[in-house]
Amino acid sequence: MSTPKIREAARAIVLDEADRVLLLRYDEGDGVFWATPGxxxxxxxDHQTATRRELAEELGVTDVKLGPEVATRSKEHLIYGETTRQIERYFIVRIPARHVDPARATQTDDILAWEWWTLADLRATGQVVYPVGLTELIDSFLANGAPASPFAFTG
Structure with a gap:
């Protein structure tokens, strides 16, 4: 058994002025799912620079002020047919919904849709959303602020 390739990644938990979270829809080899930008x-x-770049590429937003790093995730999956361990760091980003303009996105990376979700809708959905535990993390952040150390997503 070979050691999987390591891929460092940065992701943003994008919240608007109404505390909705922005998710992107993908249809990849293992099915349709929603995920955070990144x-x-x-x-x-570095992770902060990558987060800002990804937000410009995927959402068409620039001059983003990053909030705290709130979570990490390490997940093994196929990327371009190669088993890869992706190690992600998640940052809170507050952006007014009107500033997100997918028409200005420069690299949509097979994104099928951009959608703002209320936490109630996220809790009620039967659709696949990554990372698993996102709703609980956002609930905790909104109630208590950033955790003392980043939360470790397991799924």
Missing amino acids: GALDPGE
Whole structure:
């Protein structure tokens, strides 16, 4: 058994002025799912820089002020047919909904849809949403602020 390739990634939990979360819809080899914006770090890039770049590429937003790092996730899955362990760091980002303009996105990376979700809708959905535990993390953040150390997603 070979050791999987490591891929560092940065992701944003984007909240608007009504505390809705922005999720992106994908249809990949293992099915349709919703996920937070973000992606792999470019060579020499840190997680904060990668998060800002990904938000510009996927959402068409620039000049983003990052909030705290609130979570991490390590997950093994196929990327371009290769088993990869993706290690993600999640940052809170507050953006007014009107500033998100997918028409200005420069790299949509097979994104099928952009949608703002209320936490009630997220709790009630039967659709697949990654990372597992996102709703609970947002609930905790809104009630208590950033955790003392990043929460570790398991799914």
